[in-house]
Amino acid sequence: MEQLEQAGTPQATIVLRLAYAGGQYSGFAEQPQTGVRTVAGELRSALETFLRREVELTCAGRTDAGVHALSQYVSFSARDEELDIAARRWLRAMDALLPRSIAVQEVFHAPEGFSARFDALARTYVYRIADRPNRPVLTRDRVWWLRYPLDDAAMARAAACLVGEHDFKSFCKASSAEGKPTCRNVMSVGFERGCELGEDVLSFTITGNAFLHSMVRTIVGTLVEVGSHRRDESWVAEALAACDRAAAGPTAPADGLVFAGVAYPDGLLTPLSI
Structure with missing residues (x-):
């Protein structure tokens, strides 16, 4: 060899x-x-x-x-x-x-x-959910399928408290946070309904300077608790302030999460022409 x-x-x-x-x-x-x-x-x-x-x-x-x-x-x-x-x-x-x-x-x-x-200046993730009773087929391996509709307006209002510089210890894998800084800056969050491959999806987009282990999936799992009306909108802010993983919701499955983009300073990367 x-x-x-x-x-x-x-x-x-x-x-x-x-x-x-x-x-x-x-x-x-x-x-x-x-x-x-x-x-x-x-x-x-x-x-x-x-x-x-x-x-x-x-x-x-x-x-x-x-x-x-x-x-x-x-x-x-x-x-x-x-x-x-x-x-x-x-x-x-x-x-x-x-x-x-x-x-x-x-x-x-x-x-x-x-x-x-x-x-990297910022990273963007997109999480997709199929919140309907009929099973997705073409997007099946790219969404979290929930058999009931979500109140995405309530989820969006609840997610607003995440924007800014915060300690996100409640929204990361507990073992990964031990002895490490857990403050991050979330720049934007948002929900949007759309159609992909002919199937309806609810997309959650979040941009931040960096993310903790399982942070996006834990945020999504927490927001789904609000969207399903199992928790009040104010609960997300309370979970954030607690700085305790046990205070937040479940971790959403990996299937629906996509690492969608990275921002770098202008002019730092020179693309090769085909």
């Missing part, structure tokens, strides 16, 4: 915009256990085959098991000769080497030292 070369002195950075259907993966990040399939593991294997060297990846956000992405950004240091690879060649190589559930959408160049994680 051919030995991979050690990475040389980095001159710049290559950034990939990645999309994936996360249902068959144990999240984005690679795991220490053998035999665990992850998005990062598949991507790193493909890149190392293509570039014939070791690659260290940095992602914009580590999605949980089963979560999907339309715009996950991944960066890694590049050698001089790799900066001359055309976008068409990148896309064809990655299409051949990656499983069908993962696809590179765009390729960028960035300055040396760029980090897909630390240079």
Whole structure:
């Protein structure tokens, strides 16, 4: 088996915009256990085959098991000769080497030292719900199917208290918050009803500077308690103020969550032309 070369002195950075259907993966990040399939593991294997060297990846956000992405950004240091690879060649190589559930959408160049994680200004997630008695078919693996209608107006009013800089300890996995800062800045939230593949969906969109482990899914699970009229709208603000995971609602399933976008400073990423 051919030995991979050690990475040389980095001159710049290559950034990939990645999309994936996360249902068959144990999240984005690679795991220490053998035999665990992850998005990062598949991507790193493909890149190392293509570039014939070791690659260290940095992602914009580590999605949980089963979560999907339309715009996950991944960066890694590049050698001089790799900066001359055309976008068409990148896309064809990655299409051949990656499983069908993962696809590179765009390729960028960035300055040396760029980090897909630390240079991100904001991240956007979209959570989709099918709140109707008839079962979704074409969107089945991309929505949380609830067999009853939700009061999305009440959910929107309840979600308004989440906007701004807050301690979101109530809305993250308890074990992940131990000894770590849990303050985040949520910039916007909103609900919208629409039609995807001919099926009605209720979409919740949230944008923030960063997110805690399971934060979006816990917020959605909490808001559904309001939308189903099991809880008052004021309960969400009370749960937020409690800074206690037990004060909030259940964690929504991973199926409906999509990592939808990342914002970076203007001019930092240079897209490669096809």
